């Protein structure tokens with residue numbers, strides 16, 4: 481059962497991503513987060529998620545709690561379709577805010593989502609000072625991992641554990657999802673093991689993202705946070721660490737960084 485504090489005022493952050501909708505409720509003290517596939521109508525999915533979240537938070541506890549939702553801020557690919565949101569904010573602003581809340585010492589955020597990968601540099605006040613983004617090429621994104629996982633008869637959630645012991649990863653050279661899928665099928669037909677292909681896949685994604693964020697790398701060690709849905713894959717986090725030569729932190733709520741940032745900015749009344 482979810483334990484709630486006495487506070488009844490809440491803000492809501494919604495990250496309407498290309499792959500998954502993330503929702504965060506915040507009362508100035510604690511976050512409660514949910515996620516669902518985006519589906520064909522993000523607007524309907526969000527409306528349903530908000531109703532379910534309210535039931536879970538305020539009606540299923542031992543007593544019904546009086547609450548007020550002060551503001552709803554939205555970010556992500558589908559944010560413009562959410563007319564009930566009080567404000568639509570950029571992903572850079574929300575991911576920057578959310579990630580620096582989850583890891584206050586971080587000066588670089590690496591976010592890998594379904595259709596893009598971002599590097600966001602933040603200063604010691606948590607303000608965004610620079611960013612890089614790949615939203616043109618599928619290589620180095622979650623979608624690339626999803627498609628290649630399916631070509632291997634796997635789900636993305638299965639990828640992490642499978643290749644940890646591989647010493648000789650099979651590099652994947654294709655930059656486009658469709659060609660990568662054919663390359664994977666070709667490698668399987670040549671008898672290359674699934675484990676070696678998965679290890680190579682992780683390495684390719686990590687190398688592409690590491691090259692993209694190279695100019696934003698912090699001078700001191702230990703200040704990189706990895707967020708977005710792909711941060712659930714611990715093998716990619718490890719591969720990034722190896723490529724970057726820095727410790728990469730993955731807090732438990734890392735996939736929700738954008739929604740958390742939106743809820744925090746709503747709480748602060750950001751305009």
Ligand code: ADP
Nearest residue numbers: 497498499500593594622623637708709710712
């Ligand atoms: P978006 O914001 O674009 O919708 P997300 O940040 O939610 O994207 O990330 C979606 C990606 O996360 C998927 O494409 C997939 O590769 C990855 N992913 C989702 N769930 C898992 C999981 N359980 N393990 C590993 N990777 C995952």
